[in-house]
Amino acid sequence: MEASLLAITIIWSLLFIYSILGSxxxxxxxxxxxxxxxxxxxxxxxxxxxxxxxxxITNVFLVIFVVSIVTFFPFATTIFSSILLVPIGLGLFxxxxxxxxxxxxxxxxxxxxxxxxxxxxTGLIIPALLVSILPITLGGFLSFTDDYPRLNYGELLSHxxxxxxxxxGLSTALFISAIFLMDYAKEAEDWSAxxxxxxxxLWLGPVSIVIAVLTxxxxxxxxxxxxxxxxxxWMWFGLSILFFLIGYSVLFVKKKDGRRxxxxxxxxxxxxxxxxAIYAYGRAHLPYLIYPDLTVADGFTSPATFYPMxxxxxxxxxxxxxAFILFWRLFLKDRRxxxxx
Amino acid sequence: MDVVVxxxxxxxxxxxxxxxxxxxxxxxxxxxxIAEVLYFIKKDSDYALMARRWTKGFAIxxxxxxxxxxxxxxxxxxxxxxxxxxxxxxxxxxxxxxIFAFLIEAVFMSIYLYARDRLPPSLRIISIVSVALGAxxxxxxxxxxxxxxxxxxxxxxxxxxxxxxxxxxxxxxNPSFGVTAIHVTLSAYxxxxxxxxxxxxxxxxxxxxxxxxxxxxxxxLTIALYFGAITSxxxxxxxxxxxxxxxxYNPRKLAAxxxxxxxxxxxxxxxxxxxxxxxxxxxxxxxxxYALSFLAGDRFDTEVMGLNEWxxxxxxxxxxxxxxxxxxxxxxxxxxxxxxxxxxKHILKKEFPPWLLALFVAGGPLALLAIEAGWCFSCIxxxxxxxxxxxxxxxxxxKSGSVGFLFALFLTLYVTLLFVTGFVMRSYFKRNPVSxxxxxxxxxx
Ligand code: HDD
Ligand code: HEM
Ligand code: HEM
Numbered sequence: 092m093e094a095s096l097l098a099i100t101i102i103w104s105l106l107f108i109y110s111i112l113g114s115x116x117x118x119x120x121x122x123x124x125x126x127x128x129x130x131x132x133x134x135x136x137x138x139x140x141x142x143x144x145x146x147x148i149t150n151v152f153l154v155i156f157v158v159s160i161v162t163f164f165p166f167a168t169t170i171f172s173s174i175l176l177v178p179i180g181l182g183l184f185x186x187x188x189x190x191x192x193x194x195x196x197x198x199x200x201x202x203x204x205x206x207x208x209x210x211x212x213t214g215l216i217i218p219a220l221l222v223s224i225l226p227i228t229l230g231g232f233l234s235f236t237d238d239y240p241r242l243n244y245g246e247l248l249s250h251x252x253x254x255x256x257x258x259x260g261l262s263t264a265l266f267i268s269a270i271f272l273m274d275y276a277k278e279a280e281d282w283s284a285x286x287x288x289x290x291x292x293l294w295l296g297p298v299s300i301v302i303a304v305l306t307x308x309x310x311x312x313x314x315x316x317x318x319x320x321x322x323x324x325w326m327w328f329g330l331s332i333l334f335f336l337i338g339y340s341v342l343f344v345k346k347k348d349g350r351r352x353x354x355x356x357x358x359x360x361x362x363x364x365x366x367x368a369i370y371a372y373g374r375a376h377l378p379y380l381i382y383p384d385l386t387v388a389d390g391f392t393s394p395a396t397f398y399p400m401x402x403x404x405x406x407x408x409x410x411x412x413x414a415f416i417l418f419w420r421l422f423l424k425d426r427r428x429x430x431x432x
Numbered sequence: 433m434d435v436v437v438x439x440x441x442x443x444x445x446x447x448x449x450x451x452x453x454x455x456x457x458x459x460x461x462x463x464x465x466i467a468e469v470l471y472f473i474k475k476d477s478d479y480a481l482m483a484r485r486w487t488k489g490f491a492i493x494x495x496x497x498x499x500x501x502x503x504x505x506x507x508x509x510x511x512x513x514x515x516x517x518x519x520x521x522x523x524x525x526x527x528x529x530x531i532f533a534f535l536i537e538a539v540f541m542s543i544y545l546y547a548r549d550r551l552p553p554s555l556r557i558i559s560i561v562s563v564a565l566g567a568x569x570x571x572x573x574x575x576x577x578x579x580x581x582x583x584x585x586x587x588x589x590x591x592x593x594x595x596x597x598x599x600x601x602x603x604x605x606n607p608s609f610g611v612t613a614i615h616v617t618l619s620a621y622x623x624x625x626x627x628x629x630x631x632x633x634x635x636x637x638x639x640x641x642x643x644x645x646x647x648x649x650x651x652x653l654t655i656a657l658y659f660g661a662i663t664s665x666x667x668x669x670x671x672x673x674x675x676x677x678x679x680x681y682n683p684r685k686l687a688a689x690x691x692x693x694x695x696x697x698x699x700x701x702x703x704x705x706x707x708x709x710x711x712x713x714x715x716x717x718x719x720x721x722y723a724l725s726f727l728a729g730d731r732f733d734t735e736v737m738g739l740n741e742w743x744x745x746x747x748x749x750x751x752x753x754x755x756x757x758x759x760x761x762x763x764x765x766x767x768x769x770x771x772x773x774x775x776x777k778h779i780l781k782k783e784f785p786p787w788l789l790a791l792f793v794a795g796g797p798l799a800l801l802a803i804e805a806g807w808c809f810s811c812i813x814x815x816x817x818x819x820x821x822x823x824x825x826x827x828x829x830x831k832s833g834s835v836g837f838l839f840a841l842f843l844t845l846y847v848t849l850l851f852v853t854g855f856v857m858r859s860y861f862k863r864n865p866v867s868x869x870x871x872x873x874x875x876x877x
Contacts, residue, residue: 105782144542150498151534154505158527161509166521168513173832178509180838183506184845187499191849196494198488198860236695393521395598400528409534414562421547428547 095391103328103373109152116149117214118268137276137284144422164390174242182220189213230382231313252309259306266295274354279429296339301404311341320375328370334364438835439511449846451461453497458571459624461564473565514743515828522587523603523655526576527818555819572613583681611674618667623799625660633789661770683737685813688748689756699724699736707750748815755809762802
């Protein structure tokens with residue numbers, strides 16, 4: 092594989108990991124807020140029990156994603172930074188509020204309510220801001236004055252595709268987190284939370300798929316290049332939908348104990364659904380980082396730096412695997428953690 | 433105002449904010465290790481309690497240090513894209529390695545925080561040691577980029593601005609990396625030692641403490657003073673080497689730090705005062721003859737370069753002399769304070785009088801001030817360059833408008849968060865005072 096192609100594949104892989112982790116993180120924050128006060132189910136407990144030990148790691152993956160883009164594609168920083176300064180700046184602002192308030196919530200009794208609601212709501216706006224970057228890369232929203240790129244806010248804010256992308260991001264985040272927390276609740280044998288999350292997964296699943304398909308329909312006229320590519324890759328998107336159907340239908344399977352839903356199978360199928368979709372989308376996006384101004388090859392760093400970086404990635408993740416396994420056992424498997432009061 | 437000035441103000445204040453929490457994040461795990469190890473050796477439950485309470489404080493501050501770190505990490509690319517274009521080609525490795533340091537810290541911090549009671553003691557110590565290693569490694573790695581900006585290496589720039597002859601390892605091991613990394617690490621450890629001493633001393637100044645509480649705070653103070661004395665001495669010795677590094681690789685910065693205009697041998701050291709451009713010297717300073725030459729090269733006849741060797745447009749702002757003096761002054765004061773305290777305790781064998789405790793209380797904030805002054809000296813002393821003699825700050829910065837708006841937004845955020853963290857810490861530790869924890873331990877918990 093060509094080096095720049097390898098680099099962009101790693102970027103899409105990191106995007107995939109972060110979109111799953113981020114969905115769980117922001118979704119869990121949202122459910123924690125909804126079921127926070129005076130509710131009879133344990134849904135909020137389960138969401139928070141997942142969130143406490145994991146948010147930090149999720150945040151590191153966001154940083155990995157950004158650092159990888161900048162270091163693999165340094166020639167893309169100028170154009171990205173000039174068009175994304177304000178949206179990303181706002182995102183950072185909200186992320187800071189959400190992170191700090193979420194942690195403070197556990198330490199300041201008196202203001203728990205305010206902190207919880209603020210962190211839940213900001214957690215909902217952040218994925219919306221993050222996905223709004225996608226349509227910008229499709230073309231049509233940039234203009235150049237004196238060689239200097241600018242984002243046409245007026246055009247972007249008045250284009251339906253922005254809002255469809257946002258709806259897509261939110262429904263996806265909530266769907267993935269509901270499916271996952273349902274499985275988490277099952278590990279904890281907390282059946283009231285299990286039924287709550289299963290119920291949400293049931294309506295969010297079809298909604299998220301319908302929105303995803305409709306979103307492609309709202310792509311701006313300049314994006315016909317990617318629509319063509321998506322059509323030629325229809326098999327992959329079809330495979331993704333197949334995984335969705337599998338994941339969704341096992342929610343209805345009745346088990347011996349009379350409860351419905353094979354939670355673990357559903358989680359795996361849904362992860363595959365999004366994995367296949369993201370890689371197919373990434374392939375359709377080639378050869379551009381930003382259409383039509385920046386291609387993957389133009390942005391790429393020097394190979395002299397790229398290969399040492401690859402080795403660092405391999406060593407780094409290699410060293411961390413045992414740590415991740417330990418982490419998994421302590422927080423996602425250990426009954427003493429899952430079932431504590 | 434000018435976009436470039438705004439970008440510098442925004443980035444500088446973001447780092448100034450991050451460094452407060454980041455420094456504590458680097459130093460506090462080491463203090464926790466010390467408490468855990470003392471508990472392991474002495475089986476005195478006070479030390480276990482110390483580790484537990486410091487960990488609580490750490491968890492609260494960590495949220496801010498990670499959030500603000502994410503801000504600076506992303507902001508550096510947004511505000512200085514042309515700088516990152518070179519960084520991405522030459523010195524990307526430390527940025528990437530840093531990620532793994534963060535991951536190690538994050539994974540083991542969660543384990544230490546939320547699985548503490550389920551872990552055997554050995555795994556508990558391994559966890560907190562991993563946290564400390566991760567935090568220190570991240571400080572060293574980010575400092576590598578900073579050191580490379582001061583003494584760039586491992587590449588050449590062609591006349592039309594392209595980067596060639598890249599040697600990533602020469603960039604990583606650039607001339608100032610070693611001394612600078614050690615200086616940053618030691619100064620972070622020392623700062624946290626003095627912060628812990630501040631809090632313990634503040635408690636000991638209270639009148640109505642029970643005997644057990646008094647014992648508890650005294651033990652904390654002793655740990656902090658020992659660790660503070662060792663690290664502050666080491667920081668100064670290594671700071672001296674850092675200054676010699678400047679003499680060799682960055683003489684313009686040293687000249688600005690010392691307010692020296694004419695190149696001379698037997699140069700004298702000016703302490704205090706301010707650098708006057710008209711008079712071409714430092715006014716109202718205490719002069720120590722020959723000392724600067726000796727500091728720079730270990731000989732009185734060392735030739736030290738003055739600012740007039742370079743055109744004035746390449747001079748950093750002259751007030752960096754004050755920043756440098758603040759750092760060195762505070763460092764010297766804290767060495768004296770901590771050594772004097774140990775003398776008082778072990779030679780005179782007396783209780784600390786209130787005036788000495790009051791001095792300890794001032795120590796922590798002073799150390800933080802020294803950190804801020806040191807960083808501002810290093811970054812502002814590099815001006816007008818972002819990468820010394822390679823890339824000017826004006827060329828590195830973004831041309832996007834809207835920076836002013838973001839500056840106002842983030843400044844508000846930082847000021848608010850400073851208050852809110854203080855408030856949350858106070859309220860948490862008010863609700864869970866040492867006396868309550870000690871009582872619950874006696875109750876057999
Ligand atoms: C508690 C904090 C603290 C203390 C007491 C000292 N330093 Fe420091 N110093 C720092 C904290 C610091 C720092 C904030 O960590 C800096 C900023 C950039 C860096 O690399 O470290 C620094 C930078 C720095 C530099 C500039 C390096 C550069 O720009 O490349 C020099 C020459 C010194 N120091 C020298 C000293 C000396 C001679 C000290 C004698 C006591 C001293 N420092 C005490
Ligand atoms: C010398 C000054 C600095 C020190 C000592 C320092 C140290 C730290 C520490 C201890 C953390 C918390 C890590 C964790 O718990 O995960 C942190 C977070 C972070 N720092 Fe800094 N930092 C410094 C400067 C910088 C700079 C200049 C940048 C970027 C250019 C940066 C980027 C980050 C990022 C991205 C994070 C968040 C990582 C996460 O998500 O966990 N830091 N830093
Ligand atoms: C954490 C403590 C730090 C503080 C308080 C700090 C402070 C500052 C300040 C005040 C400025 C503005 C200087 C001016 O324009 O006059 C600045 C600029 C800058 N600093 Fe630092 N700095 C810190 C650490 C770092 C580190 C570790 C790096 C390297 C990764 C770094 C990279 C930069 C860059 C790229 C700029 C902008 C370009 C320039 O003005 O040279 N800083 N910093």
